[in-house]
Amino acid sequence: MNAEEAKTAVFAALREIAPEADASVIEPDVEFREQLDIDSMDFLNLIIGIHERTGVDIPEEDYPLLETLDGCIRYLTEAGPSPHGR
Amino acid sequence: MPTLGADMTEGTVTRWLVKPGDQVKRGDIVVEVETDKADMEVEIFESGVISELLVPEGECVPVGTVLAIVGASPGVVPQAPAPAPPVTPPPAPERVEPRLVPPAPRQRATPTARVLAQQLGIDIATLDGTGIEGTITRQDVEHAARRATPTPAAVPPPGRTLLVSPRARRMARELGIDLATVAGTGPQGSITAGDLGAAPRPPEVPAPPATAIAPEKRGPRRGPIAALMERSNRDIPHYYLGLDINLEHTLDWLRAENKKRPVTERLLYSVLLLKATALAAHEVPEVNGYFSDGEFRPSNEVNVGVAISLREGGLVAPALLNAAEKPLSQLMAELQDLVKRARSGRLRASEMSSSSITVTNLGELGVDFVYGVIYPPQVALVGFGKIVERPWAENGMLGVKPVITMTLAADHRASDGHRGGMFLTTINRLLQEPEHL
Numbered sequence: 334m335n336a337e338e339a340k341t342a343v344f345a346a347l348r349e350i351a352p353e354a355d356a357s358v359i360e361p362d363v364e365f366r367e368q369l370d371i372d373s374m375d376f377l378n379l380i381i382g383i384h385e386r387t388g389v390d391i392p393e394e395d396y397p398l399l400e401t402l403d404g405c406i407r408y409l410t411e412a413g414p415s416p417h418g419r
Numbered sequence: 420m421p422t423l424g425a426d427m428t429e430g431t432v433t434r435w436l437v438k439p440g441d442q443v444k445r446g447d448i449v450v451e452v453e454t455d456k457a458d459m460e461v462e463i464f465e466s467g468v469i470s471e472l473l474v475p476e477g478e479c480v481p482v483g484t485v486l487a488i489v490g491a492s493p494g495v496v497p498q499a500p501a502p503a504p505p506v507t508p509p510p511a512p513e514r515v516e517p518r519l520v521p522p523a524p525r526q527r528a529t530p531t532a533r534v535l536a537q538q539l540g541i542d543i544a545t546l547d548g549t550g551i552e553g554t555i556t557r558q559d560v561e562h563a564a565r566r567a568t569p570t571p572a573a574v575p576p577p578g579r580t581l582l583v584s585p586r587a588r589r590m591a592r593e594l595g596i597d598l599a600t601v602a603g604t605g606p607q608g609s610i611t612a613g614d615l616g617a618a619p620r621p622p623e624v625p626a627p628p629a630t631a632i633a634p635e636k637r638g639p640r641r642g643p644i645a646a647l648m649e650r651s652n653r654d655i656p657h658y659y660l661g662l663d664i665n666l667e668h669t670l671d672w673l674r675a676e677n678k679k680r681p682v683t684e685r686l687l688y689s690v691l692l693l694k695a696t697a698l699a700a701h702e703v704p705e706v707n708g709y710f711s712d713g714e715f716r717p718s719n720e721v722n723v724g725v726a727i728s729l730r731e732g733g734l735v736a737p738a739l740l741n742a743a744e745k746p747l748s749q750l751m752a753e754l755q756d757l758v759k760r761a762r763s764g765r766l767r768a769s770e771m772s773s774s775s776i777t778v779t780n781l782g783e784l785g786v787d788f789v790y791g792v793i794y795p796p797q798v799a800l801v802g803f804g805k806i807v808e809r810p811w812a813e814n815g816m817l818g819v820k821p822v823i824t825m826t827l828a829a830d831h832r833a834s835d836g837h838r839g840g841m842f843l844t845t846i847n848r849l850l851q852e853p854e855h856l
Contacts, residue, residue: 353730370730372783373687374758384682393677393685 334387339409343402346382350375361402376400383409420452420474421461421768422482427643430454431479431583432486441469443489448767450486455643457735458764459771465489477609479582483542485564528555535560582609644734651795655710656831659790662843664850665811665820672853688806689780690751692846694856696778696801697721697742699845705834706799706827706842707776715798715833724774724794725754727761735761736777736794737770747856782806782823791828798830799839801846 344356351369365371365379380391380399389412391399399405420430434451437443444466452461467489474486528536528543532555536543541563548555583591583598587610591598603610669691677685700707700721708717722738729735737757742750760766776797781789782805789802804824811820825846829839849856 351730372728373689374755377685377687378755378759381683391682393674 334409336406336410339406342383342386343405345386346379349382350378359402364400420480420482420484420486427454427482429479429481432474432476434476435472437469439469439471443469457766459766459768461768467491481545483540483545485539527553531557532560539564648792651792655793657793657828658831658836659826659828660839660843661788661824661826662847664823664825664847666806666823667820669850669853670821686747686751690747690754691853691856692803693723693742693778694747694750695846695849697723698849699842700776701743702845703838703842705838706829708798709796710798710830710833711796718775722773722775724777726777726779727758730762736774737761737766738774788824788826790826793828793830798833800828802826
């Protein structure tokens, strides 16, 4: 998966949990929690949304790597096409 | 118009999902209602055929107003109207409704008026009496039943009873228009979205701050909550207890459990807290139920109200019904569904009015403990703070453990510190054995 595909998937998942969020002003290196007023339920739904769109399996211990937009993109591009992450 | 919580006094019918002639059965969702707190779906509690819709869409009416009439079979004009208040079966919390802020003196009413009002599901406290010394008569009740227009007895200042369509209300909020300055052209002078065009607008709406969040943060839903909380602090003698819980074993178990589960079926630790609280409430029934009319009525069911913050501001606490009886996976799925529906305004009336105890988890915000204010007519609120690593001494050894502080705000009329303490230690004991939750 390339960075553009990853970004599209993350934005789509974000729109579902925080419909009022404007993707264009999301700072890529700041935690979603800080800029989007999301709680752990929202975060879990974000992970589920990303998983469903990319097929990438994300074990719970990797969740901290997905707390920013940059982090998500890095994780998803490195995960590659394998459905089992890294 | 059922009351969807003790703090509700009126509601707007936003959409009918049935029409006259439709067959309905108990539990069907028949109408969508907007309150100043949340939007939600109202189930019907009678089976039959809809014979008449009495309140049109867009109209705001006081709690207790008859919304529709349901007949036994098509064509039969019925005696008893439909979605009247009894929203939950046994110890319905909304029964304390007449004690809404400010506690109204008992209305004078003739016995026939009282019986009729009860049959029709009309709250007598919302009526104006025309009999001797303002006594409510049978005619007053019949009149109220026929009338689809709101005439709240709460004596609104003249000209202030605004009929506003939900869309217009939302638009006015967004545009900063004072609805009192708008002339309505809709049915019965109601204000529609089109009427807002000519309305005066505030000089210059200050530019929204450049954040990723839409500038709709100051929630308009403070009013009813404010009234309810005021009543709580005035009427309920609260006492507070707290207990630190070592969650090491609980979280280890959860981590291992989640490893076995696919992404879509993993559990949040808050589900364990909710389940343990529900089970403990069965063991200490003094914290689970309602205080109304001067006495405590324990609830047979444990319906755990979950405080959910709404994205546009405000808070609702819908119930996870019978939480103690459900396996964790089911509870997790229901919690996910509840949060989603709370935020999209699709809660059901039964969920809004049936909580027998409430849990709030403010750890998300980074606070260590919660000193809660009880939601009347409930008698207890359990608060959880943030899980933090703390030094923990046990058996003469010092270690660093993940610790959460649990607090209880309870009604001293229903329980005492001894039973409250047992409740908290029971929750702790249950959390130490997560495999049995």
